[in-house]
Amino acid sequence: MSEPLFTPAEQKRFDDGIAQLLSHYPNDRKSAAMLPALRLLQSIKTWCPPEGMKLVAERLETTVAHCYEVATFYVMFHTEKPGKYVIDVCTNLSCALRGAEGMLKYLEQKLNTHAGTNGEKVFLRETECLASCGTAPCMQINEDHHENLTKEKVDRLLETLT
């Protein structure tokens, strides 16, 4: 027997969460809850593992293929297990004008990785505009947002990654 997907507490969180999500949609439109359901799964497991996708498909009365089609379309869903810290750096124009390319290089050096490489501890990615254009440069660490970044601030943030 392989390990069960969820602990009992996680199972409850998933079940309750799905029930709540479904209450927001017409009864014959359960599959509309796909994005929030995948978000829920990912918030519990840190990614969208295959067994989880099967479960989402069942609850939403749709196919596993539909789950994958959606999960692979949106960059925030991980269909492969990501590193403990996903770091998204905006390198779009407004940020680039405020040093984002240099910041990315700085992060690559400090973390000894390359953007786009998924490591066990860190998955550093270049991402698109994060609506911090007036408070650039910026990045997100596991979806927590950090703006007006400097070397000093980045150093401090990296120290918190254990």
Next chain:
Amino acid sequence: MSVLTEKVMTRDWGKPGQNTLKGYKERGGYQQLKRVLDSMQPAQITDEVKKSNLRGRGGAGFPTGLKWSFVPSLEKNTKPRYLAINADESEPGTAKDRFILENDPHMLLEGIGIACYALGAHSCYIYARGEFKYPSSVLDAAIAEAYADGIFGKKLMGKDFELNVVQVRGAGAYICGEETALLESLEGKKGWPRLKPPFPAVVGLFGCPTVVNNVETIAALPRIFEKGADWFSKLGAAKSGGTRLVTLSGSVIRPGTYEVSMDTSMRELIYDKEYGQGLPEGRNVKAVIPGGSSAPVLTPDELDVKLEFDAFKPLNSMAGSGGVIVIDDATCAVRSIWRVARFYAEESCGQCTPCREGQPWMARLIRKIEEGRGEMSDLDTLMNVAQAIAPWPPIGLGNTICALGDAGALPVQSFVQKFRKEFEEHITRKGCPYGEKPWGAYGEFQ
């Protein structure tokens, strides 16, 4: 100097508790919704919105009241109707809707109440971009407060009119800001835009009549009903009511999000002490992208343009989503447009050939030129590829299913047209004239 005489959208931002129900109500919050419910018919509300000259703040500047009036009457179409709020805010250069959610979420929710009553919509979905962890948490708390207080739910502020409001979060796809892709995403699918017509107002969410409006558009409603449609309309320019939220970014001393009068010029926004405070010593403007990265670029001689929706047309550009990106004269124009082209290449949904193939092709050609590997013929190829996606000068209709095609092609065309010399210099010098420092006054990471 056209200073802002009266703050409309940002009036209460930062005041104690403004992002909570208590604080919002202390400053008169929800009184307009109450009044509208007690004393106005839905059709009257739409008429007021028309009279106010409120125009969509999501990018296209479409008249809001007119859009609402496209929803068929209940006699003609008995299906439920929906309001979808576009809080996807992903157009590069744009950061305004998040500040409404963070600072004054109930202003949006009160606006939603007014709009839904006018439209006869009993459900509203707010589609917020997935990366908005903090703004979304503030909004969720506000929605919960509104339910607990009996504002939303079975009876909208006690009126016999059920209204349910839910926030749904996206998951990192720019295209889901396009209204039909947004609806697909709300239906639990990948964000592939739909062919129009039919327009969402007739066939939208779950096949039902749906109005899609931007956060800033709907958040303006409580103020319109507080001060009157005439007041709002007069505050603005000829056919654009109200004020605008703009995001100023790039090479200015004081970047940020500002509320400006429609009468403010681009030059004032960049140089005025209230706003951008100019560029650092010794630097001048080289180029300005005026309405999010999909808006064709302006040159220094075009900065007297007013920040009003109709003023940009003669310049072949647009007010768009209010994202103003200032590029100084120590910045490489080719490198700048490469960042933009790369974005649209990444974000093309892949449904139509000119966009799917053309956007990455343009990005590759620009990169090639930037790196000094380009030939003169590449410039013609670049223009031809762009032309196949959307004609230049822009006529408002490209050759693709959705306007992401235009959004990627038009800026490229504008840069090649206005900075052709610089592209050519890259080709003849076989390299970037700015060498290792292409990013101008603030381009170093410090």
